[in-house]
Amino acid sequence: MDNWDEIRTAFQVARLGTVSGAADVLGVHHATVIRHIDSLERRLGAKLFQRHARGYTPTEAGRDLLAVAQTTEEQFAHLSSRIKGQGETVSGELVVTSIAGIADLLTPVMVSFQRNWPEVRVRFLTDMRVFRLDYGEAHVAIRAGTGPEEPDNVVQPLARIQSGLYATKAYLDRFGKPASDADFAGHRFVCVDHENTRAPFYRWLRATVQPDQIAYAATEPAALEEAVRQGAGIGFISCFRASLDPALVEILPPRAEWESPLRIVTHVDLHRTRKVQAFLSHLKDAAKEWAFCS
Amino acid sequence: MDNWDEIRTAFQVARLGTVSGAADVLGVHHATVIRHIDSLERRLGAKLFQRHARGYTPTEAGRDLLAVAQTTEEQFAHLSSRIKGQGETVSGELVVTSIAGIADLLTPVMVSFQRNWPEVRVRFLTDMRVFRLDYGEAHVAIRAGTGPEEPDNVVQPLARIQSGLYATKAYLDRFGKPASDADFAGHRFVCVDHENTRAPFYRWLRATVQPDQIAYAATEPAALEEAVRQGAGIGFISCFRASLDPALVEILPPRAEWESPLRIVTHVDLHRTRKVQAFLSHLKDAAKEWAFCS
DNA sequence: CGTTTTCTGTGCATTCTTGCACAGGACCGG
DNA sequence: CCGGTCCTGTGCAAGAATGCACAGAAAACG
Secondary structure, three states: OOHHHHHHHHHHHHHHHOOOHHHHHOOHHHHHHHHHHHHHHHHHHOOOOEEEEEEEOOOOOHHHHHHHHHHHHHHHHHHHHHHHHHOOOOOOOEEEEEEEHHHHHHHHHHHHHHHHHOOOOEEEEEOOOOOOHHHOOOOOOEEOOOOOOOEEEEEEEEEEEEEEEEEEHHHHHHHHHOOOOOOOOOOOOOEOOOOOOOOOOHHHHHHOOOOOHEEEEEEEHHHHHHHHHOOEEEEEHHHHHHHHOOOOOEEEEOOOOEEEEEEEEEEEHHOOOHHHHHHHHHHHHHHHHHEEEE | OOOOOHHHHHHHHHOHHHHHHHHHOOOOOOOHHHHHHHHHHHHHHHOOOEEEOOEEEEHHHHHHHHHHHHHHHHHHHHHHHHHHHHOEEEOOEEEEEEOOHHHHHHHHHOOOOHHHHEEEEEEOOOOEEEEEEEEHOOOOOOOOOOOOOOOEEEEEEEEEOOOOEEEEEEHHHHOOOOHHHHOOOOOOOEEOOOOOOOOHHHHHHHHOHHHHHEEEEEEEHHHHHHHHHHOOOOOEEEHHHHHOOEEEEEEEEHHHOOOOOOOOEHHHOOOOOOOHHHHHHHHHHHHHHHHOOO
């Protein structure tokens, strides 16, 4: 049963009883309608209509088609209005992905968004691998740094998260607290185990301290943070995370050059929808309230 | 939501995830598939798929379409197999029409046919007006005489119903019983009120008796028969109907020239179907058993 | 790391569908 | 009885959808 258009044509003929009437409704020439019916009947091997000078009377098969196509037309009409409307409504799924490090910063935003738009089911994905927006894996991605992006992705700056140098009280009791970045001699540091990282504060750290001062290195951000908390040395932790842990002591005040940009990335097709726009404005509003950001 | 073929194309793309795969299944070029999707999305004003190098991933709208079109395809497949099969099966409606005069002759045939083919719903229409087969009003018509027929109707002889001259005992007690058609003087007759009727026995009657002997005339066959039963005169009644009424007495034995042919008429498109053929053979078998016919 | 495969996407020629004009038949109303 | 109207049906030309060839890009594979 290929060629659904011919079924649609036959449906209108069965509904209206005449070829001409169906042609008017369908917006085609009546010759086209005749040819569609002929083609469909030839393929089915059965007559759908009794032809006579006053019109086409559906046979039993034609009435069967009428009933089936009637519901089909209704289903398609509903589908059409759903799809046309869904770009304008804030409902359905909203899939947001981000790096794991800022999950606890974002979660309150997600929850309040869902509270504001109860029709929306929020999915918040944090995973090792980067989710790809052009594969339809997420509507919105929140990413750190200034990495390259796909051509079809629209990128917006969200905030600049401040990071500072921290150490535990236990570390300071043992090694003392440096007064400035000129006073780092004899101190040990925690740094990412990657020569050419893009994180600005780690680039600054590698340029400032001696390599043998890096006492602890790891690839995983969470592992680095944990190392500082365990007293392995002085290390960078984002200010908002450090503020949650009273055991951490700020070594130096945050600097603008240490700030790391946070970007909102959306796929160009989804960016225009009201659902995504609603979330974006909600997210930006929330970001304005964030302390430790600029 | 016109152009159902584009929905079908989009359905296959959503189902398979690639344009190329959908093109193979649909038996068209992949460029055609791309153009269908583009056209459909443009008309809906919403993206159905996220495009990427490995294929098309359906969006929320695309998944919605997938679900709707899935059931549509199934419905159409069922419809197709029903229509293709129904020409070969004996089921559904069977509409038979005839003149009212032979309804009680046909009814047992219809009932036994329905008993033999329980899938069939029989509708037996007897009405004043002649039902038109080319308007799809009936599958089979049983008609008397040798009237003209539509070009698309296939006509078969069914039987020749015998009619005889009858009167009531009361009439005979009063007027006597004529020994032959040469002994009709002084008798009164019941005849159709129509100069040029096609019924052979009435033509014979008008040619045989004097006009003033026709004591009772009517247009309706049932009214004529009732007039004979009421003793209005001698009149023609079909033998099978007269045999049911013991009050009627046969005046003259049936003659071949009084016989009226009974024709089966079907529309050429429906004539080929097994359902109609089954009824026709059943009807012919039953007609062989009919007494008062030849 | 280069190669192969498998996708999508687009300009161009072709085929096929569609529209048009007209014929023919049936029905309706005067 | 006869013109007007509303149907269906068909040959022919215009237009639109399709197929083809090729480009380009990304993933898979050895």
